[in-house]
Amino acid sequence: MPRSEAAPPASPADAEAVPAEKTYPGSPRVIARGDHDISRRQIDPNALKVLYRLSKAGFFACLVGGGIRDLLLGEEPKDFDIATDAEPDEVRALFRNCRLIGRRFRLAHVVFGRDVIEVATFRASHAVDDEDEDGVVHDDGRILRDNVFGTIEDDAFRRDFTINALYYDIDGFVLLDYTGAMDDLAARRLRLIGDPATRYREDPVRLLRAVRFAAKLGFDIDAKTAAPMAELGSLLCDIPPSRLFDEVLKLFQTGHAVTSLEHLRRHNLLQYLFPAADAALKAGDEPFTRLLRCALENTDRRIAVGKPVTPAFIYAVFLWPALLREASALVDEGESTVMAFQRGASRAVDAQQDHTSLPKRFAGPMREIWILQPKLELYHGRRARRLLEHPRLRAAWDFLCLRRDAGEDVQHACDWWQQEMDRAETGTRSAEATSKGGSGRSRRGGRRRRGGRNRT
Ligand code: ATP
Numbered sequence: 001m002p003r004s005e006a007a008p009p010a011s012p013a014d015a016e017a018v019p020a021e022k023t024y025p026g027s028p029r030v031i032a033r034g035d036h037d038i039s040r041r042q043i044d045p046n047a048l049k050v051l052y053r054l055s056k057a058g059f060f061a062c063l064v065g066g067g068i069r070d071l072l073l074g075e076e077p078k079d080f081d082i083a084t085d086a087e088p089d090e091v092r093a094l095f096r097n098c099r100l101i102g103r104r105f106r107l108a109h110v111v112f113g114r115d116v117i118e119v120a121t122f123r124a125s126h127a128v129d130d131e132d133e134d135g136v137v138h139d140d141g142r143i144l145r146d147n148v149f150g151t152i153e154d155d156a157f158r159r160d161f162t163i164n165a166l167y168y169d170i171d172g173f174v175l176l177d178y179t180g181a182m183d184d185l186a187a188r189r190l191r192l193i194g195d196p197a198t199r200y201r202e203d204p205v206r207l208l209r210a211v212r213f214a215a216k217l218g219f220d221i222d223a224k225t226a227a228p229m230a231e232l233g234s235l236l237c238d239i240p241p242s243r244l245f246d247e248v249l250k251l252f253q254t255g256h257a258v259t260s261l262e263h264l265r266r267h268n269l270l271q272y273l274f275p276a277a278d279a280a281l282k283a284g285d286e287p288f289t290r291l292l293r294c295a296l297e298n299t300d301r302r303i304a305v306g307k308p309v310t311p312a313f314i315y316a317v318f319l320w321p322a323l324l325r326e327a328s329a330l331v332d333e334g335e336s337t338v339m340a341f342q343r344g345a346s347r348a349v350d351a352q353q354d355h356t357s358l359p360k361r362f363a364g365p366m367r368e369i370w371i372l373q374p375k376l377e378l379y380h381g382r383r384a385r386r387l388l389e390h391p392r393l394r395a396a397w398d399f400l401c402l403r404r405d406a407g408e409d410v411q412h413a414c415d416w417w418q419q420e421m422d423r424a425e426t427g428t429r430s431a432e433a434t435s436k437g438g439s440g441r442s443r444r445g446g447r448r449r450r451g452g453r454n455r456t
C-alpha cells in the first residue's frame with residue numbers, strides 16, 4: 001500500500017516545483033538543489049521513469065548509491081539504483097517489465113531493453129539473535145538474509161560506506177545525507193558506517209569493497225575503517241567462492257587493477273583470493289612480481305582505451321606460481337614439460353576453486369594459455385605452425401610477451417611467433433615451411449613425430 005509520508009508526489013509535470021518544507025524520517029542533512037551539482041539531465045531517463053511512476057503511485061523513492069556518489073565526484077556513473085518504501089511485490093505490480101530477483105537480498109529489476117534499473121525496498125538492520133525468515137544472522141555475525149524492511153533512515157545506516165549512502169530525492173532535487181557522506185566526499189575519505197569490525201563481520205565482502213572503492217576513487221581508507229581489515233581478513237574464507245570471483249573481476253577488470261593489488265597487499269588480503277600468488281610475492285619472487293605488475297598495468301591500459309579483457313588472462317597470471325610449482329614437481333617425477341603443464345594446470349585450477357571459483361568458460365581458455373607456453377617456446381617446424389590455427393594462440397602469445405616484459409628469456413620465441421602470425425594473416429607462407437618439406441603434403445600424410453598425439 002502506498003505510504004509516502006512526505007510532500008505531494010512528484011511527476012514530470014510538477015517536478016520543477018520545490019515542495020514546501022518536506023520532512024524526512026530521522027532528520028538528515030538536506031542539501032538543497034542550489035548547493036550541489038547534480039542535475040536531472042545527468043540521470044538515466046529510465047531511472048527517472050521508475051522514480052516518477054513510484055512517486056505517482058504514492059510511494060517514496062530516491063536514487064541512491066554509486067550513481068549519486070560518482071556524479072558528485074564528476075565521474076560517469078555505471079548505473080543508478082533506486083531505493084523506495086514500496087515492497088518488492090508492490091514494485092512488480094506497478095511495472096509490467098519487472099522481475100523480482102535474489103533470496104539473500106530480494107529486489108526488483110525493472111527492465112528497459114538492455115538497461116536494468118535496480119529497485120530495492122528500504123532495509124532495516126536486524127539483531128544478531130533475529131530468527132525470523134526475513135532477516136537471518138549467523139552465529140559469527142554474518143548476515144545471511146537481509147529482507148527486513150524499514151525507513152529511509154534505517155536503510156542509510158545499513159549501507160556500507162558513508163559515500164554510498166547518499167539519497168537524491170527527485171521531488172525537490174535535494175540530497176539527503178544521514179551519515180556524514182558529504183564531509184567524507186570532500187575529504188576523499190572512505191569510511192564505514194557504524195562500528196567497522198561489526199560491519200565486516202556482518203558481511204566480510206565489505207573488506208574487498210573497501211579495497212575496491214579506495215582503488216577506484218583514489219580515496220584514503222579512514223583509519224578506524226582500515227584498522228581491523230588485516231585481522232578480520234580470514235572471514236573471507238566463509239564467503240562462497242563464486243561471490244569472491246565477482247569481486248575479483250571488479251577489483252582487477254575495471255581499470256584500477258594496479259592500485260587494487262597495492263591495497264590488497266597493504267591489508268594482507270591477497271592470500272584469501274590467490275594464496276599461491278600471495279606467497280610468491282611475500283617470498284620476494286622477483287620474476288613473478290614483475291609479471292604481475294606488467295599484467296595489471298597492461299590490463300588497466302587496455303580498459304582505458306576500451307579494449308576487451310578476459311578473466312582467463314588475469315587468472316592465468318595470478319595462478320601462474322601455482323602452475324609452475326605443480327609443473328615443476330611433475331617434471332621432477334619424470335614428466336615431460338608439456339605434460340607437466342597439462343597435469344599441473346588441472347591441479348592448480350582444482351586448488352583455486354576453494355578460494356575464488358573460476359567458471360568453466362574461463363578455466364578452459366586459461367588452461368590453454370598455459371599449456372601453449374612450453375609449446376610456443378619450442379617454436380620451430382611444421383608442428384609448431386599448426387598452432388597458428390589455435391583459437392587461443394593470440395592470448396597465449398600475449399602471455400608469452402608478458403613473460404618477456406617481466407624479464408624472461410623468451411624474446412626470440414615472441415618474435416618468431418609474431419612473424420608467423422603476421423605471415424598467416426597476410427596469407428603468405430614462410431620460406432622455412434617449404435624448405436622443411438611441409439608444403440604440398442596433406443596433414444595426414446605428414447610424418448608424425450613422437451608425442452604427436454598431443455596436438456592442441
Ligand atoms: P559501483 O559503481 O562499483 O557499482 P556501487 O556503490 O553502486 O558501486 P554496488 O555493489 O552496485 O556498488 O551496490 C549499490 C549500493 O548498495 C552501494 O552503493 C551500497 O550503498 C549498497 N551496498 C552494496 N553492497 C553492500 C554491502 N555488502 N553492504 C552494505 N551495503 C551495500
Ligand code: MG
Nearest residue numbers: 065066078079
Ligand atoms: Mg552499482
